[in-house]
Amino acid sequence: MESRTYGYARVSTKEQNLDRQMIVLQAQGIDERNIVIDKESGKDLDRKGYQSLKNTMLRRGDTLIVKSLDRLSRNKCDIKKELEYFKENGIRLKVIDLPTTMIDFADGQEWVLEMVNNILIEVLGTIAExxxxxxxxxxxxGIAAAKAKGVELGRPKAQKPDNWEEIIGQWKAGEITARKAMELTGTTRCTFYKLAKE
Structure with missing residues (x-):
């Protein structure tokens, strides 16, 4: 089966324009039908166009071209994962803004491409970390600063109901059951025993 070249373009909102990306992708000789676009945020990879491209279109031996790495994702961890996925599945990724990825090597020089990919994966992994x-x-x-200002962090402390002392006294004296005490104080089992412990 002959290998194909696909392009992927993405903008974050429907109002943003894809023209610049389309022009540079078509300048790489990609047929407009083979350019997949998304108008969605790059915060994660859960995008209709991208998922379709990755899962149903790209095959081993194919090439994917993007204008810049952040078109794939803005999350460095996700980019690293995608680069590893492409490498494992024999898909060549070319990034127009990273000229070293654009070079076509002669047979026997694939190790140079492998090296470039490994460096990219390593660098992105380090940046993400x-x-x-x-x-x-x-x-x-932020937590330390908030504590220094006396800001209470975590769940607010459970407040004792107005009738707490009276009811807890009856419960401790064995005059009423815990269930009745919870009912009278309007507390849950967890809150009741927590307050009783204090």
Whole structure:
């Protein structure tokens, strides 16, 4: 079966224009029928056009061309996963904004392409890890700053009902059951025992 070349173009909203991406993809000799487009956010890979392209159109030996890596996704982890998927499934990815991916190598030089792909995967994986670490650090700093200001974090503490002391006294004295005490104080089983423990 002959290999095919597909293009993928994406903008984040329906109002944005795809013309620039279409022009550069067609300049690569891709037939307009083979250019798949999405007008959806790049926050994840759950996009109708992209999923259809990946799962029903692309075959081993095919080439996929995009204008830039962020057209695939804005999430570095997702891009890394996609690059690994393409590599495992024998699909060549060319990124117009990354000229090294665009070079066609002579037979026997595929190792150069392999090296470029491996470097890309490695770099993206490292960037994604650093982003996750800095998000965690920012969260930790935010929590520390909030605590320093005396902001209560987590679930708000359960408030004791107005009749709590009276009812808990009756319960402890064995005058009423726990179920009755919960009913009279309007508390759930969990809240009742939590407050009783304090």
């Amino acid at each position: 650093q982003e996750r670490a800095s998000i965690k650090q920012r969260q930790a700093e």
